[in-house]
Amino acid sequence: MANTPYPQSYYAASANAAPVRPSLQDDVETDVCVIGAGYTGLSSALFLLEKGFKVTVLEAAKVGFGASGRNGGQIVNSYSRDIDVIERSVGPKQAQLLGQMAFEGGRIIRERVAKYQIQCDLKDGGVFAAITSKQMGHLESQKRLWERYGHTQLELLDQSRIREVVACDLYQGGMLDMSGGHIHPLNLALGEAAAVESLGGVIYEQSPAVRIERGTNPVIHTPQGKVRAKFVIVAGNAYLGNLVPELAAKSMPCGTQVITTEPLNDELAKSLLPQDYCVEDCNYLLDYYRLSADKRLIFGGGVVYGARDPANIEAIIRPKMLKAFPQLKDVKIDYAWTGNFLLTLSRLPQVGRLGDNIYYSQGCSGHGVTYTHLAGKVLAEALRGQAERFDAFAELPHYPFPGGQLLRTPFTAMGAWYYSLRDKLGF
Numbered sequence: 001m002a003n004t005p006y007p008q009s010y011y012a013a014s015a016n017a018a019p020v021r022p023s024l025q026d027d028v029e030t031d032v033c034v035i036g037a038g039y040t041g042l043s044s045a046l047f048l049l050e051k052g053f054k055v056t057v058l059e060a061a062k063v064g065f066g067a068s069g070r071n072g073g074q075i076v077n078s079y080s081r082d083i084d085v086i087e088r089s090v091g092p093k094q095a096q097l098l099g100q101m102a103f104e105g106g107r108i109i110r111e112r113v114a115k116y117q118i119q120c121d122l123k124d125g126g127v128f129a130a131i132t133s134k135q136m137g138h139l140e141s142q143k144r145l146w147e148r149y150g151h152t153q154l155e156l157l158d159q160s161r162i163r164e165v166v167a168c169d170l171y172q173g174g175m176l177d178m179s180g181g182h183i184h185p186l187n188l189a190l191g192e193a194a195a196v197e198s199l200g201g202v203i204y205e206q207s208p209a210v211r212i213e214r215g216t217n218p219v220i221h222t223p224q225g226k227v228r229a230k231f232v233i234v235a236g237n238a239y240l241g242n243l244v245p246e247l248a249a250k251s252m253p254c255g256t257q258v259i260t261t262e263p264l265n266d267e268l269a270k271s272l273l274p275q276d277y278c279v280e281d282c283n284y285l286l287d288y289y290r291l292s293a294d295k296r297l298i299f300g301g302g303v304v305y306g307a308r309d310p311a312n313i314e315a316i317i318r319p320k321m322l323k324a325f326p327q328l329k330d331v332k333i334d335y336a337w338t339g340n341f342l343l344t345l346s347r348l349p350q351v352g353r354l355g356d357n358i359y360y361s362q363g364c365s366g367h368g369v370t371y372t373h374l375a376g377k378v379l380a381e382a383l384r385g386q387a388e389r390f391d392a393f394a395e396l397p398h399y400p401f402p403g404g405q406l407l408r409t410p411f412t413a414m415g416a417w418y419y420s421l422r423d424k425l426g427f
Helices: 039-050 083-089 092-101 104-115 133-148 159-165 185-198 266-272 313-324 368-383 388-394 404-425
Strands: 027-035 055-058 123-130 154-157 173-182 202-204 211-213 219-222 225-234 252-261 278-281 287-291 297-305 333-343 350-354 358-362
Touching: 027 039, 039 055, 039 185, 039 225, 039 368, 055 225, 083 092, 083 133, 092 388, 104 173, 104 185, 104 368, 123 133, 123 159, 133 154, 133 173, 154 159, 159 173, 173 278, 185 202, 225 368, 252 313, 287 313, 297 313, 313 333, 350 368, 350 388, 358 368, 368 388
Parallel strands: 027 055, 027 225, 055 202, 123 278, 225 358
Antiparallel strands: 123 173, 154 173, 211 219, 219 225, 252 297, 252 333, 278 287, 287 297, 350 358
C-alpha cells in the first residue's frame, strides 16, 4: 500500500516526535468516524471524546498532512468574509450568533495548548498591515465592528507606531490584535492527535476513505478495512477529492506558497519584528509572515487557483519578501512548499448534514486555523443534539461556481486578477 509522507516543509523538518500510526486493516465499529486528521477532524474528535463518545479517525496520509500542517501558522480571528458581510446577507439572530463565534477559535486553541500541554511555540499578537489609506480606513471600521461583538483586544497603529512592531516601509498603519498570534501548525496538530489518543480515540494513518456506504449505520470503506459508525464527520477540506460529490461541486481547492529563510541572527530577527508578532497585509491576495522559534522568517502569499504546484515557489515568493524586507537580499531560503486550502464562492465556510448522520464542515477560504477549531466544537454540539450554532452556519447561502468544475478555475482567477489590480492601483 502507498505510503504518503509529509511534504518537505520547514514544519515537517522541525516537527515534534510522533508515533508511527497503523493503517486500518480490519473492520471496526465506533460511535463517530471522522474522515481527516487535520484541525477540523482533530477538534471534532477531541470535543466528542471529552463527552464520552467512541471516536475513530481515518487519515489518508499523516496527521496534519494537509493545510493544518502547512499553513502560515497565524491565529487570525473572524472569517474570510467578515461579520459585516454576514450581517448584510442573513437575519439579525443568525448574524448575532455567527458574530459571537467569530473570536472563539483562538480561545479554543489556547485552551487546548494549556490543557494538553501542547508544545507548538504559541506566541500572542497579530498585526493587520494597511498599505493604503483606504485599507487603514477599513481597519478603523473593522475595529468598531469587532468591538460591537465584544472583541476588545485591539489597537490601531499609526505609521510611526506600526514601524515599532514591523521594520517595513510599505505600511500606512495597521491594527494589532493581541488575541491573534502564531504557532507551529504541524506541532499543534500532532499535539491534538496525542490528546485524542490520550482520551481513547484511535487514529489510522495511510487510510484514505474511498467510499461511504450511507444508511442508518454508515460504513466507511478504506483500501484494506472499513468502519461502521453511528455518525460520520467529513473533514477532508481541500484534500477530500470526490468522496462526497455534492460537496465538491460548491468548492475549489487552491494553493498557497510559503518559504522559510535560514536562521537569522538575533539582532536581525529582532530588527524585523521586535515584538515577535505575526503580520498579514490587507490586500485581496495578501502576504503574511512571522518568525519561527529558531529565528527564521516564514513568508507566504500568492494563490494558485485549482491547486497546481508551481515549478519554482521561491521565484514567486522571494520577491514579495524582499519588497517588504530588502535587507534580506543575501539571506538563503532553506524551505519552499505549497499547500491547498478550500475556497467557496461566498468565502464563508460550508457546514451541514447529509441525511441524518453524515456531518461536514469545509471551505475555510484561507481563514482556517481558528475557524476549524470552532467547527469541531460546533459539529460535536450538533451530534449531541445542540444544533443552534450548527444551524447558524448551515443556513448560510452557498452557490456552485459559475461554469461548473470545468470553468470555476479560470473564472475565479479572473476575479482575483481584478481585485489584485485594484490593490495595486489603490482603490
